[in-house]
Amino acid sequence: MARPVKSRKVCRLPVCWDFYGNGGSGSGILLTVEEYETIRLIDYMGLSQEECARQMDGSRATIQALYTEARKKLARFLVEGASLKIEGGNYILCEQKAGGKGEKKMKIAVTYENGQVFQHFGHTEQFKIYEVEEGKVVASAVVDTNGQGHGALGGFLAEQGVDVLICGGIGGGARNALAAAGIQLFGGACGDADAQVASFLSGNLNYDPDVMCSHHGEGHGEGHHCGVHHGGDHGCGNHGCH
Template sequence: MPRPRHCRYVSATPSVTYFKPRGIPLTALEEVRLSVEELEALRLADLEDLTAIEAARRMRISRHTFGRTLAAARRTVAAALCRGLALRIEGGTYAVASAGQTAADKERKQMQKIAVSSEGPTLEDAVDPRFGRAGGFVVVDLPDMTTSYIDNGASQTMSMGAGIETAERMARAGVEVVLSGYVGPKAFEALTAAGIKVCQNVEGISVGEAVERFRKGELPFADGPNK
């Protein structure tokens, strides 16, 4: 069963939604469709010149999802220009991000227990980029930032199934969101089944910095495992 698509956030709905080659009647034209979120990806990357990470944050999606969306948009526009097709902009899975809180922002603020894969037991320790075989997890209870530590050493010694075992350990601890670097397919599926959100590609910073970036909305929820 395919995984449901997560909502992509766009700054506004497009004011112009149709383009056609000059001098050719509509009845003689084929057309291609560009979704609203694909147009937003083009705008952020090619007009605002944002990096993939910055643009993904704007749209509340993972960097990999943004890359796929942008690539699809560029293919569609290239087809319209090179083959002389009409271009219709409509549809997609999107919502307009208001000046206030988005649905994702509200959901984020309701989350109270965050687990960060860590190389040590404190907020000052570095994020461990591994999920399944992380040495442990610093669990942060918001909003007061009290911490506890979950040792994950038993999963490090497993030849198989470390990601699933670690995900089950998170579920037993009542964790609501995991911040880590790499989360594989089986681990991601187990976390999703337990209702735990995932923020990926978090590395090179301390646990405390990761939590602060999450609270600011700078770490999008992943809609699939790392590739």
């Protein structure tokens, strides 16, 4: 009897699922969600294949095979100008797994200012931390960062036992620090902090995985360099191949 294929853990779904080329030959390229996740974690987040395997709850050999196949498909997409669709696969979303089977409490942190999601991670002076059990908030508290900023904030959140961070803009160095600490990141969120947590728990959080502070570095330059890029309907019309 064949062994069942284990679902791989995916922590962020794509913002765009379809990419259109210039009428390249063939029926288009299909990239599975797990293959996409290996590209996001290794090429975008800068994780090693071993770190990626731990996060996706798979063997290194399996992750290496998924990553190699994904790179081949992306090369075809770029060279041939074919269309590309992200679809299907065998995966489970991180946030779906977190609330089930009587697991330990989840802690969600939100960059916080006056009830809203503060938009610059490196400059945040407060986090609101929510304790969640069985998919419901059972307690929350606002904590001060005590002047810590930038890279130190990842360690601060780890010390608080945080599992998930919801924030506005965030720099690449902080992304890597959070990933290394095993903290799931949902950047590009805005609005009322309590409402964003409720949306996350219902699986409807509107976030932007591509949000990034300017190349000057997190916390350097004016706050407006750290932007949130919501496109409304996320139609991703500018992401095609022209």
